[in-house]
Amino acid sequence: MISVGIVGGTGYTGAELLRILVDHPEVRIQAVTSRGEAGKPVSALFPNLSPRLGLDFIQPDPAGLKNCECVFFAAPNGTAMHMVPELIEAGVKVVDLAADFRIRDAAVWESWYRQAHACPDLLQAAVYGLPELNREQIHSARLVANPGCYPTAVVLGVLPLLESGLPEHAHVIADAKSGVSGAGRNPNVHALFSEAGENFRAYNVGAHRHWPEIKQVLQGVCAADVNLTFTPHLTPMVRGIFATLYVTGTDRSLDLQAVYQERFAGEPFVEVLNHGAMPETKHVRGSNFCRLSVQRPYEGDTVVILSVIDNLVKGAAGQAVQNMNIMFGLDEAVGLMQSGLFP
Amino acid sequence: MISVGIVGGTGYTGAELLRILVDHPEVRIQAVTSRGEAGKPVSALFPNLSPRLGLDFIQPDPAGLKNCECVFFAAPNGTAMHMVPELIEAGVKVVDLAADFRIRDAAVWESWYRQAHACPDLLQAAVYGLPELNREQIHSARLVANPGCYPTAVVLGVLPLLESGLPEHAHVIADAKSGVSGAGRNPNVHALFSEAGENFRAYNVGAHRHWPEIKQVLQGVCAADVNLTFTPHLTPMVRGIFATLYVTGTDRSLDLQAVYQERFAGEPFVEVLNHGAMPETKHVRGSNFCRLSVQRPYEGDTVVILSVIDNLVKGAAGQAVQNMNIMFGLDEAVGLMQSGLFP
């Protein structure tokens, strides 16, 4: 049994970590921290978790967390970087679900996140935790930067095509739609039911922090510059990301279906749909699966890939547990094979 | 391992049975029938279920079902009664999720369901499958009538109060609100997103088939006539039932909180909330729990009980599996302890 701690257990990703880990057969949850809720039962804040959970929130305290074998950070950006060095030093393995260790270049990170990085030297040591791309490095990592929700959906969607070689003047356009839970549990007017319900809108056009993250990963895959446009939208549902991905100027002779199916053969959580089938976010709601379809409409040079995940599972807590499984040498899928909740 | 069959696997309750049973450690799904989809993979119709399920729909055929130890009927009303006698004869245990065996009096059943009953002699043998009321009889039953969704929420809500004695002129008023999945998967205009979304309405006022079912159970508990008013409503969400229950003319000296907590102490799936806490349907979404609160507002003689369940789980498939667990001598909660999906 791996003893785990969760820092920042009161947001949606923290709650989702709890939902998954409470049923994980190889895990014992040792500590869940919250500055604001310390002393209260976790099941009072999240009654969907059975009272059998029997856990109370505690104050975040590095000393206490050092007794854990694995610590998940589900806290706001800029929290983990202040605590991780001490934990790593103590031999604790860490998965950060926030953005502190996702960008390799400290200057780029600081310009997008508008603060100084507290431990830039750890940026190179951190492994970007997309198992389908970095499984080996994750296995030996002490610090994993869990990918953002949008980057997970986008990168999985274009990975096979980019690995097969991207023409020089190609454009990659990622039109991504997220459920409102992606905005977190902090109250703000735009996330109110009366504002976000029966409404569709784009936000942070040309200014979303997942753009440099996606770009870094794609350029790593291509070993070349990638002309990336990324537009995030909010859609009136709670969970789910739907990424519609366009790659222009592609080689029309490519057997896309074969390329995708081969690339993800054996992957436990990526399912390439048969030709003609289309993914829907509801099919992965509550599950760790990514479902993909690839097509070349109108026989043109533009390829269209559709990629769906649950933003809180494969886009956050589920992938974090998948990373933990790999880091500790467990079966990668243990504790993660729940079906989606449909309807 | 219990080998089970599911008749009528293409509706929402059938899909939910599959979602639960596929992860049940003591069950092997042997057969899932569908007239319309026979030959197709189950995961093609319900992609939320992993392809690892590896099951195809088959034609409903009593001969094949006789090899199962337990058969669930998730088919329309009037289906099970034509197949159950033969299965019971062959030693198969049956849980009917439809209404064929819920009403003890064949004449009453026939007047509400507008057809002749095919095996009225089995009505007395059938056990009404509300474990919190009939656990012992379920344990030895060969045929269990799984309760309706509304009756489950309503009966659990008023049970402790009625067992403590109902004054002569008391009224029981059940104002119940259901998610739209209760209307099933058959397309009809009223269940369209554009009609049911952003809308709230009552339906079948004074004419819902769950009224005689609730009345029968409550009168069994009271051993007296019960003045019951039941109003079902449709609320714009997919899953969940919220029952607001009013009992007038009650004894003001009753310690309601104590009565309820004692009655359900030890029940694995009924949770009586602490005084002041209120249940929400979202806290039981996808789980088999019923959450209850009881209060006497304005210190009057009217008691208000709030009762929530997931209509597809505790209100259908989950309770059916709970009944199977009891019928086969398993731990009642095995395979049913999933947390609700929140948010």
Place this chain on the structure above:
Amino acid sequence: MISVGIVGGTGYTGAELLRILVDHPEVRIQAVTSRGEAGKPVSALFPNLSPRLGLDFIQPDPAGLKNCECVFFAAPNGTAMHMVPELIEAGVKVVDLAADFRIRDAAVWESWYRQAHACPDLLQAAVYGLPELNREQIHSARLVANPGCYPTAVVLGVLPLLESGLPEHAHVIADAKSGVSGAGRNPNVHALFSEAGENFRAYNVGAHRHWPEIKQVLQGVCAADVNLTFTPHLTPMVRGIFATLYVTGTDRSLDLQAVYQERFAGEPFVEVLNHGAMPETKHVRGSNFCRLSVQRPYEGDTVVILSVIDNLVKGAAGQAVQNMNIMFGLDEAVGLMQSGLFP
């Protein structure tokens, strides 16, 4: 043309007042105040209103408002009572959409609203602005207390029955469901899309401020004590109130349909549905109509009335304009005959 001012134009009722008044043929909007948004164009905050509106928010200032003929208060409770005396003194007619003048007894008001009343002497002068009940007094009023959203739906629903005489031991039970816009535009966790969406819950059970308001009105109608239970719920839609009203112990010989149709004959905004038809909130979305049905299910002594309104229109801004029309001797329906938005 009546020159009007709106105090507190940034909440949902303020926005709805603007939507209605901008198309009102007899009104000129002279001032819209907001402490926080003063100086900004109204159409920047509410882009659903055409830029042709050409209005900027201004600071609330009694001096400026005194130039208006009619001032609407769409501000939080406890705001109007500090400004109304000066305005009334200056000859301005006032409609308060908040609760400052709804309760006649200052002590009762203070115990429910937890503050001292600033002008208790005006409580008797204020007219409760339900036109279907108090049309004559509204016509000559200088200060109208616009009813709460729940009280409007509940009182219209039981009015004809109560006017026909309520038996001594009758109970009135009001089970009311509101869209989330009723919670206002202030960000709070419970009103977030991810919390309120796909969720149904009750709130303020036994403690909602509309209970004393409804009770006062009903007791005025009956000239007797009324045993009232009122349970408000939140349903996952933006607009609409659905009140399911139960009155027990009624006289079974009453021709309910006739009583209701006669009572509301000639009312421009109350529609009693034909026997068997049922109201839905969506049919009044965006309109000033109240739609009602009345039935006696199971031929019992409990009458069930269903009453629907749009909480922001007949439950707030529309009714306020209806009151203004009456106060100024206009056709009561002018500017208010828009159809509901369906679907």
Place this chain on the structure above:
Amino acid sequence: MISVGIVGGTGYTGAELLRILVDHPEVRIQAVTSRGEAGKPVSALFPNLSPRLGLDFIQPDPAGLKNCECVFFAAPNGTAMHMVPELIEAGVKVVDLAADFRIRDAAVWESWYRQAHACPDLLQAAVYGLPELNREQIHSARLVANPGCYPTAVVLGVLPLLESGLPEHAHVIADAKSGVSGAGRNPNVHALFSEAGENFRAYNVGAHRHWPEIKQVLQGVCAADVNLTFTPHLTPMVRGIFATLYVTGTDRSLDLQAVYQERFAGEPFVEVLNHGAMPETKHVRGSNFCRLSVQRPYEGDTVVILSVIDNLVKGAAGQAVQNMNIMFGLDEAVGLMQSGLFP
């Protein structure tokens, strides 16, 4: 007063025509046809329309319709083409809200709509009813083909950019999201609340009938081939279209904001937002406005335009009335200036 007829008044576009026309000061609705509902009051089917409407559905009958000055077809594709020649002959002006007259080339139309065209000779006479593009021809037209909902949002969004000249290798990518009312009022499983709610999906990828329509219009504007990719999606709301439009390879020296504002200056129903403001579908819900923003994110060669309309208003019934206003020489905006319904 123009006497108008509506053929096919029982779908959502028919209902929306009624909602708009009933308040149009220059229109008298003379006939509303429905094969299935003939003889029933219109307000029984659409209770959002006041009973004062006083209209019953009648059987569709060319003889009766010939007495109208203007006939709207809100019927399924392939209906209007059988009745229009006779009406035109009789001097009636026609606006077809379906697709019968949108494609100029009969062979293309027949291949996409899979039926023979009944009056191909009228295809050249019909005017494509996008006022912002074809105002003059609409003014003198006897037959107007009202644009599809997606084409309206897409064409308005890229029109100024394409008129300024499209580079040779540019791609136009239209990622469009529609509310579920776009699927119409016919019951089908995919449009059920339980399927479409809390779900996001694409459909008809590479095979949607609005692709050839958009392509025809854009190529008419450019007088050149346009490399168009169009992906329609369903988003869980009732009304609204949000089109995210990408044009690659553009001239970076273009002052986009100025180009767009100049192009649409004076247009009553197109609003180009200030730099940095973003459109939301909810801001045009129930209104005839199209709101647009244009940006060049990351200073690249890809331009991103966001375009929102209400699919039932500017995307159907509202634009049809706008066309009628133009055809009859009325002020183009008469009867169409309602504010959107927010929230």
